[in-house]
Amino acid sequence: MWAGGIMDIFYGRIAEWWPVISPLEEYASEGAEIRRVLHEARPAARSLLELGSGGGHVAFHLKAGLDCLLTDLSPDMLEVSRRLNPECGHLAADMRTLDLDRRFDLVLAHDAIAYMTTEADLRAAFATAYRHLKPGGLALFIPDDVLETFEPGEADAFGGDSPDGRSARAMDWVGELETDGTAMVHYAFLLREADGRMSSMAESHRVGVFARKDWELWLAEEGFAVETVQERTDEDRTPRFFFLGTRPRD
CATH class of the missing domain: 3.40.50.150 (Vaccinia Virus protein VP39)
Incomplete structure (x- = not known):
């Protein structure tokens, strides 16, 4: 997995x-x-x-x-x-x-x-x-x-700033419930190194909904x-x- x-x-x-x-x-x-x-x-x-x-x-x-x-x-x-x-x-x-x-x-x-x-x-x-x-x-x-509580389309933003100078911002987005009882949660990340260099990436996770x-x-x-x-x-x-x-x- x-x-x-x-x-x-x-x-x-x-x-x-x-x-x-x-x-x-x-x-x-x-x-x-x-x-x-x-x-x-x-x-x-x-x-x-x-x-x-x-x-x-x-x-x-x-x-x-x-x-x-x-x-x-x-x-x-x-x-x-x-x-x-x-x-x-x-x-x-x-x-x-x-x-x-x-x-x-x-x-x-x-x-x-x-x-x-x-x-x-x-x-x-x-x-x-x-x-x-x-x-x-x-x-x-x-x-x-x-x-009973699952809500597709929900989006949350989160992240923080570290004492070592790094910062991160992230977001997740919940996809639709699929016919097999699972859903995809999509994540995006924006990372700032202490020296100011930036990187971004994204991935998706499949979760079960029962x-x-x-x-x-x-x-x-x-x-x-x-x-x-x-x-x-x-x-x-x-x-x-x-x-x-x-x-x-x-």
Whole structure:
């Protein structure tokens, strides 16, 4: 899905720009909400596995008091995260096939879960989360959209300025829902080096869009006790659904 594929620019060639393109401070509110949900559900949790951790910006706001293992397909994004979260473990792995001899109190799959474009992919990620949870442990899945909230044509602009003199501006544009239940998200990047040199590039990512009822059904069929809540946010967007799955106690 990543290596040699259509996402080589964002998660490969310009991965080192991630802290400039998507500044850490932009994740503070979101991280606080995820931490609130996890803490209220499992206040005694001490370990967390993240599937699709990217540059580690979400983990940065969650890691206090937790033994964290962060996994992602992109070695370049993991290197960015290592610099930000040196106290966390890091592992290059596919969320569909990861199989460790270890169980965790918590498993988190944030927006990277959107790259599961088929039912089989999504179920495989659910199975990975389930087998890595301790009995009574909690998995939290946070897709950007479900079918009921998906809005084609949405466009967002983002970016930032780094203390080292670099600047980045980016935009994403959400395409139409296709007949196979996927959509393309188109990205454009404008990067300014500290010496003023400019570069621009673009690429497109395919994401899966599934109905809320399918998320809940497939999680239950993978063995989870399922609860769905909507996030609390003051951002100007539709609140996302948080899918919580508990692995029953043996």
